[in-house]
Amino acid sequence: MIKYAYSGSGLKDWEGRLAGYDKKFLVRLFRDMLRIRLIEEEIERRYHQDQMKTPIHLVIGQEATSVGCCAALLKEDLLYSSHRTHGNYLAKGGDLKAMLCEMHCRINGCAGSRGGSMHLIDKSVGMAGTSAIVGGAMPIATGAALAAQLQGLDRVSVVFIGDATTEQGVASESLNFAALKRLPVIFFCENNFYSVQSPLATRQPPREIYKWAASYGIASVRVDGTNVLDVHEATREAVARAREGGGATFIEAPVYRFRAHGGAGDDSHTGYRDPAEREAWEKVCPVETYYQFLAKAGLIDATQRERMHAEIMHEVLEAFDYALASPNPEEKDLYTHVYSD
Amino acid sequence: MIKYAYSGSGLKDWEGRLAGYDKKFLVRLFRDMLRIRLIEEEIERRYHQDQMKTPIHLVIGQEATSVGCCAALLKEDLLYSSHRTHGNYLAKGGDLKAMLCEMHCRINGCAGSRGGSMHLIDKSVGMAGTSAIVGGAMPIATGAALAAQLQGLDRVSVVFIGDATTEQGVASESLNFAALKRLPVIFFCENNFYSVQSPLATRQPPREIYKWAASYGIASVRVDGTNVLDVHEATREAVARAREGGGATFIEAPVYRFRAHGGAGDDSHTGYRDPAEREAWEKVCPVETYYQFLAKAGLIDATQRERMHAEIMHEVLEAFDYALASPNPEEKDLYTHVYSD
């Protein structure tokens, strides 16, 4: 039985609305989503080999949120993330080799093998930090926005959270303070209806998450999380608001993860959700629906897609080879950076 | 300059609506408020003598909320409170002598001198517990309601909170859980616009507290906190809802404290609020406005009020004498009840 159905209207509304958009940009959105999908699939394919001794929280099915959001940000804007970091990191422009080295626990990983997959960071592109504690990054991103406000920068910070994150008290405290100080922060909530294997209904009363956020007096919207253009547009508006001193925005994006909460493969068969639910959402796969949309608009075709695919896989396999050939940390590395001078 | 003005309409709407009410009950509401007022004034009068070595958080000006609410509860219903306990304790029927002994740090105090004024408790009348940590009692009252639900009792639990309490993450977590499980709990928020000496505007964005609570999908109302009849009616409805399995209710009652956050006397002169603001609210003093209302309705007159006053003062002075004559704890008393057998 399908507990959480797709309620969006797909991309058709966009057919007449591409005027303002640069074609290269529209294609880039597809490539970025495809790239994340292929990287995740390759990670998943290899995970059982136990070379990546780190938890993984795949974003297969959730590519449109990361890509649509980050496409509206500048490199200088800061992105904060949770345990589900892969899509955020890659969409923000994080270095793939450094990511895979981290996931292989190598000394040249993006966090020197101290962080693992839940702590992907690349400061050079504004991938600023994460927390493996649900809700932990919310006040931190809010504080980053306070810093920007105090420093007079028009930098925006964005934090990705999940539906369950809104149950944490600190989520409310973050919204209250962001609203109070009109901070340039965007709370991006990927509502995938589950927390690990717990459905929304066992954790929250019937209520609209984005309306709860609105009760703090900030702008709050819901957009189709499978629709990269909707996500991009909503984020662009939020970014504009933030830069103009209009304060914080909350964006709720219903979306679905096609895999288990953690690890490789789907786990719907264990019974906490109906495989038919996943299949229904796979029909509105953000990557495929957008490809069909672009193809229909004559902006891409199968050969181009195949070339893209090949390019990406070449990059990915090279990055895996690089990671596997990278050195492990040594004992002395354990003791550095406990304190900063 | 008056930052927070009274926005209620007083008692006039009630003139035609007393039909269903027992006259004795209406007069009792006045007596209960007057009694709290006189006890608080006597505590205040004596506080400088340093016999009560305990913080005090007077409820002078906030009598209608405690009295109106508790009048709608059964003895078995549980009341949880914060640092501002006096009115809650007395309105719920807490023993006056035990309260004053506690405030004088005597061994026969309601908490054996372990608690002080912020931990007034009288289980025999359902004054169930308090927390001196802002927000601390909210999930506890929610848990008490869960216990009632699991035990199949139709007992209701009520927790009194302040405006600032709603800024604590745990307030949101409590609302979420109470709403999720449809628990028989009432969150009674006395919005007196200040947290110690911090005005609401420095702590919360412009928003309606009761609408924030409503965003959790529970019944949420705002009533005039100076109007004992409005408070009673709103609580009665909430209690009925809770007993019928209709779940939690949030009640916001704008009200004003005529004294400092803690200690004796008003501190408006220190500048955090305008004395004119206090004076404006004193014009709608819950005790006096209700007296005028009853008098106009011919339910009470000056002589009856004087008799009441005298009776109460007799009781109060006797209780103080009793407390002052009571024994202090001894060293051995320090070590009992750290653990329960």
Next chain:
Amino acid sequence: MPWDEGLVNSLVYDTPDPKTGRVLGYAKAINEALDIALAHDPGVFVLGQGVDDPGRMFGTTKGLQEKYGAARVFDTPLSEEGMMGVCTGAAMNGMRPVYMHNRPDFILLAFNQLVTHASKYHYMDNGQTTVPMVVWAAIGRGWGSGAQHSQSIQGLLLGVPGLKIVMPSTPYDAKGLMLAAIADNNPVLIFEHRWLMKKDGMVPEGFYTVPLGKGVYRRRGKDITIVGASHALEVALQAAAKLADEGIDAEVIDLRTLKPLDEQIISESLKMTGRLLVVDTGWAMGGVCAEIGCLAAEKWFHYLKAPVRRVGLPDVPTPAGYTLEQFYYPDAQKISGVVREMVKK
């Protein structure tokens, strides 16, 4: 999800002999304890993130919701502080909640309710209120658990009056201590360790309790006293076995409960051996090792023939990578090395 469960599955400990009794897995032993408590006392209820999901908290809550209903065995919102308060409020009103956490790290969100409320009401109310509740969590380790998913916080809580702290190391104790904790009228923390979850052991059927505050000798010996609990004790026993071949005869005490602490058994042993090594799964600084080491200097000074030693974690956050983890977590070899130094002189 306890992603390091995969890792846990691969751990092997010496398997007990079925002839001497019923052999049961660690998680199953806890499951039995919960089952018995739920059947025995209608006031008991079990809650926690995922206690009714397919994983069933390592299997410790398997079948319970089916048997006792969703009202008494239920999943919770992601609200650790709030739910800790809910448990406290329920416990203050006749219930006996068992609040289960996937990792102790998540209990840090609830310190205000645990440290400033649950542990204090009985005292603040002059004994009028009791707070019989159990807070359970399984320490994480390995597979990139890292700094935020591997913390042992018993040392942070040791000083808090009104709390009891339990750390079992065998299936027998896990069941018996759980039943004792549920029956206790105070807030009791039970810190399990993931790496024990698949350990097998002798577990009697039915109801029995292991008393809180009583340690036990796991190994008798005359040369040195090693005290600890949980997985740290498991490692210490491995070390002791190694050392025995070298003719070093270590006495190993499983404290089982850290608070209240069984000072008598430590003192009794120390009187014989004169040498004390304290092991813990947490940071060596300022926690369990420090308290017991200080007790030796304070109360058993005249028994001591050599400096006290402690083997816990260095004053460093947990690294995520397995290579670094190998250097971070003390193993049997590390412990043996320390013991050799201690008995040499």
Next chain:
Amino acid sequence: MPWDEGLVNSLVYDTPDPKTGRVLGYAKAINEALDIALAHDPGVFVLGQGVDDPGRMFGTTKGLQEKYGAARVFDTPLSEEGMMGVCTGAAMNGMRPVYMHNRPDFILLAFNQLVTHASKYHYMDNGQTTVPMVVWAAIGRGWGSGAQHSQSIQGLLLGVPGLKIVMPSTPYDAKGLMLAAIADNNPVLIFEHRWLMKKDGMVPEGFYTVPLGKGVYRRRGKDITIVGASHALEVALQAAAKLADEGIDAEVIDLRTLKPLDEQIISESLKMTGRLLVVDTGWAMGGVCAEIGCLAAEKWFHYLKAPVRRVGLPDVPTPAGYTLEQFYYPDAQKISGVVREMVKK
């Protein structure tokens, strides 16, 4: 409101001689430190409940909002966990927040951010991120502060890697350590004690720092070493003066910083005296006393002539009543008594 401030006003300590330098009150010394830091570094900002209210956090934030504006000195919502995270995020991005709390009890609400975030980012990010922030709080005592408004939590945090913990005892140190803490690139906790807030002392004008991690001799003596910090040290000094009249010559070390701990000065002194008494404002069990007592048994065992002793709070929550408080808090007499027992044999 710090209602026990009234009480604080009544406390008298020996008044310093103005001839030997500028005499300043404790709170005013902190106020100067904040003023200097705000003037010197635009990255510094000060926040906390009531920092801009008429009470001005015991006067420590007096005049600062007027001088530096409401953007850099501001009141906060009642959201300790959230604001701790906000400070961490600001510190990770070029700012140096000073987050002030009326009581340490309120920091327990923020342990998740403090223990699992602020203290760990620098390590988790392999040194890429620094978190230069100061978290300040004044320990409550007396006038019915009770179990929930009087906790000394330094012992709970001592074992947490990545944190620094400071506990001044004089106006001079309060200013110098605050300036050092603000300049430090790590999260630094400063625990003050209400009963020191009105203490006077010599305080130089302008900028100076007292190095973190360095203790100081407050009194030289050969018979016994007493170590501690904050108000516990104040009481120890009163005891030491008494004992001097009896011909007992106590050496008193003010640790000033508990983490990192100045082991060298303790070891140096212990080598001479062979006797160690550790005092703390917190619970004796499992905290500061335990750590230092254990260090003695571990590293300085061969210096010890007698058992180590600790004088802190009993394993009991704080009672509200003043009569019970008298029995709860150790005073100079209690300390002298312990010292007499220690030096007798």
